[in-house]
Amino acid sequence: MRQHFLLLLSAILLTISPALAQKKRGAEPPPEKIQYEAVTITAVAGQEILVRRGYALARDCTVREPNRIAVITAPKSGELTEKSLETFPNYPKDNPRSACNSQKIMATYATYKARDDFQGDDAFRFAIVYFDGKAKHFDVKVTVLRGGKAQ
Amino acid sequence: MKFAVALLFALAILPSVAAAQARNETYNWLRYAVGTQPLNFLHAGHVRKNCEPIGQIRMVLPVPPQNGKVEAIQKADFVEFGNKGAFRKCSERRTPGITVIYRATEGYRGSDRFSFQLVYSDGSTRRYNVDMTIY
Numbered sequence: 001m002r003q004h005f006l007l008l009l010s011a012i013l014l015t016i017s018p019a020l021a022q023k024k025r026g027a028e029p030p031p032e033k034i035q036y037e038a039v040t041i042t043a044v045a046g047q048e049i050l051v052r053r054g055y056a057l058a059r060d061c062t063v064r065e066p067n068r069i070a071v072i073t074a075p076k077s078g079e080l081t082e083k084s085l086e087t088f089p090n091y092p093k094d095n096p097r098s099a100c101n102s103q104k105i106m107a108t109y110a111t112y113k114a115r116d117d118f119q120g121d122d123a124f125r126f127a128i129v130y131f132d133g134k135a136k137h138f139d140v141k142v143t144v145l146r147g148g149k150a151q
Numbered sequence: 152m153k154f155a156v157a158l159l160f161a162l163a164i165l166p167s168v169a170a171a172q173a174r175n176e177t178y179n180w181l182r183y184a185v186g187t188q189p190l191n192f193l194h195a196g197h198v199r200k201n202c203e204p205i206g207q208i209r210m211v212l213p214v215p216p217q218n219g220k221v222e223a224i225q226k227a228d229f230v231e232f233g234n235k236g237a238f239r240k241c242s243e244r245r246t247p248g249i250t251v252i253y254r255a256t257e258g259y260r261g262s263d264r265f266s267f268q269l270v271y272s273d274g275s276t277r278r279y280n281v282d283m284t285i286y
Binding site: 058059060064066068069070071072096127129131132133134135 | 182189191228242243253281283286
């Protein structure tokens with residue numbers, strides 16, 4: 001009886017032991033496929049839209065760069081551009097970098113501008129690629145309204 | 152029969168015991184770059200609980216990149232030890248160590264794959280298998 005129990009225990013351990021060992025080694029599961037965040041925006045033809053911004057700060061609030069915009073699928077009826085603009089960071093309170101929120105920094109923006117003569121739907125995909133190689137991917141749908149003349 | 156059971160038991164627990172002694176970790180990363188954008192993958196430092204640095208960290212390239220370059224430079228920078236635990240306060244100061252940098256070959260677009268391994272002064276290692284996409 002006791003031998004049967006030990007035999008069963010050994011069989012179970014033999015089955016799960018490699019998995020436990022792998023977990024102990026700190027192995028991560030294989031990386032997942034790209035996840036796109038869906039973004040829906042409205043623009044007036046010729047108007048520049050600041051679609052998303054990317055920045056990264058060290059613990060002492062120094063800027064980590066370069067952060068870049070990668071155009072994955074370009075818009076058909078406008079331009080997607082990378083721009084460097086001043087902004088205030090917006091770290092949540094529980095982030096140790098939230099102390100940096102009162103300090104202006106340079107951030108990398110993805111901006112979109114539809115053609116002056118365009119009206120209708122446009123779409124594009126892009127990524128903000130951070131200084132450390134991590135990235136956020138965006139799938140953008142735009143409704144472009146006809147531009148009126150400024151009064 | 153007893154011998155067979157004992158042998159089976161030993162075989163079963165062997166991988167766990169080996170892992171506990173080796174303290175080797177493996178990470179699989181998906182990373183991106185735009186053209187020749189230099190990437191600071193990580194800054195690695197090894198410290199005691201009082202944040203005092205311990206020994207040197209070395210990098211080896213078991214699988215070098217085919218379409219870029221990976222190098223390690225010695226410098227002092229911030230190491231992410233996490234926001235909890237005994238080493239939390241060490242994240243707030245620059246720690247001497249090595250920064251691992253990647254740069255894709257000029258004009259190259261597509262994928263690249265490589266592995267780098269950090270060897271710490273206590274003999275433990277961390278291996279990073281990196282799948283790169285260069286836009």
